[in-house]
Amino acid sequence: MAASTTTLTIEQARTAVEAAILAPSIHNSQPWRWRLDGDCLDLFADLTRAVPVVDPHRRQMVMSCGAALFNAWLTLRAAGLEVQVDELPDGTDLATDRLATLRVVGQCPPAQGDAELATAINRRHTDRRPFDQADLPDEVLHGLRRAAESEGCWLAPVVRTETRVELSVLLARADWVETHDPDYRAELMAWSRTDPNALDGVPRSAVVGSDEPRQSEFPLRDFDIVGEAGQRLRDPQVERPGVLVLGSDGDDTAAWLHAGRALGRLLLVATAAGLAASPLGQAIDVDATRALLREATGGIGQAQMILRVGYPDPAAPTLPQTPRRPACDLLEVVHHA
Numbered sequence: 001m002a003a004s005t006t007t008l009t010i011e012q013a014r015t016a017v018e019a020a021i022l023a024p025s026i027h028n029s030q031p032w033r034w035r036l037d038g039d040c041l042d043l044f045a046d047l048t049r050a051v052p053v054v055d056p057h058r059r060q061m062v063m064s065c066g067a068a069l070f071n072a073w074l075t076l077r078a079a080g081l082e083v084q085v086d087e088l089p090d091g092t093d094l095a096t097d098r099l100a101t102l103r104v105v106g107q108c109p110p111a112q113g114d115a116e117l118a119t120a121i122n123r124r125h126t127d128r129r130p131f132d133q134a135d136l137p138d139e140v141l142h143g144l145r146r147a148a149e150s151e152g153c154w155l156a157p158v159v160r161t162e163t164r165v166e167l168s169v170l171l172a173r174a175d176w177v178e179t180h181d182p183d184y185r186a187e188l189m190a191w192s193r194t195d196p197n198a199l200d201g202v203p204r205s206a207v208v209g210s211d212e213p214r215q216s217e218f219p220l221r222d223f224d225i226v227g228e229a230g231q232r233l234r235d236p237q238v239e240r241p242g243v244l245v246l247g248s249d250g251d252d253t254a255a256w257l258h259a260g261r262a263l264g265r266l267l268l269v270a271t272a273a274g275l276a277a278s279p280l281g282q283a284i285d286v287d288a289t290r291a292l293l294r295e296a297t298g299g300i301g302q303a304q305m306i307l308r309v310g311y312p313d314p315a316a317p318t319l320p321q322t323p324r325r326p327a328c329d330l331l332e333v334v335h336h337a
């Protein structure tokens, strides 16, 4: 059989990186770099963009890169390219080693649904605003679970009242620990943006201010750290969002990369289903509450992300895009003589 003559063009690689950078990342730190070398698109972590207080083990950095990897892979597949994914081909030194390589090995029509899923990349946003009160239908939950499982992870909806109460307490405890840590506050402040021309970080338009009426069963990460604690007004309309724990069996760099891919895929599946979502990260940031969360959710596997999921308020305006650094600054092209 003749060898494949398919090549990855610079244009295709650029399109894939443009999609990759729209992925969610911890504090919108965008901790990735890309390199095009022949038919290979290599992904590296960018350690200069670490958030060491909230993410001392770089777990969330790798997850963010995993979500970007998923977007790049999906975009190449949606373009009809057959792509082989090599994860951690050099090892696990994040300073030097590739996190993954996407190698174009031929052409192959996209799987059913992949082209449609790729169209959700531009529409996905973290939505921290209050959700509608509607429950998540079972078939939607199954779709989200399948999305996590197809990337080697698991998804557990938190349904039992007892577990929801425990989770709410753990989030409140972790939130208290973090917001009383001056290093945490300084780091969050450093990634909070008021400049409309900023290329990274969390803009004011993406956060719900702590002085706005909001009552939820679960405390969201408070990006409005300039305000005083205890300012929030009490609103009797308590939001009861769907809450999902995304987890993996292992807890090493490979498992974090898979969890990031799973997060990327399931957020796109959620977007395509008309759902909105935002992470409830505090209970996993803090090692002690992460261990307690494991107990509360049955003691199996490693929780990698807690997601709040629901239908957006139909009257809510479309969220503006959070900023991104331009793809051209993040893609190095290797030229061979």
Ligand SMILES: Cc1cc2nc3c(=O)[nH]c(=O)nc-3n(C[C@H](O)[C@H](O)[C@H](O)COP(=O)(O)O)c2cc1C
Residues within 6 Å of the ligand: 022, 023, 024, 025, 026, 027, 028, 060, 061, 063, 064, 067, 124, 125, 126, 127, 128, 201, 202, 206, 220, 221, 278, 279, 280, 281, 282, 322
């Ligand atoms: C690993 C990871 C952890 C995150 N943790 C939180 C969190 O705890 N609270 C939150 O509100 N957003 C969290 N986010 C969402 C990011 O803040 C968001 O992706 C980023 O600001 C970019 O915005 P976008 O998702 O709307 O594109 C997290 C995202 C990732 C990938």
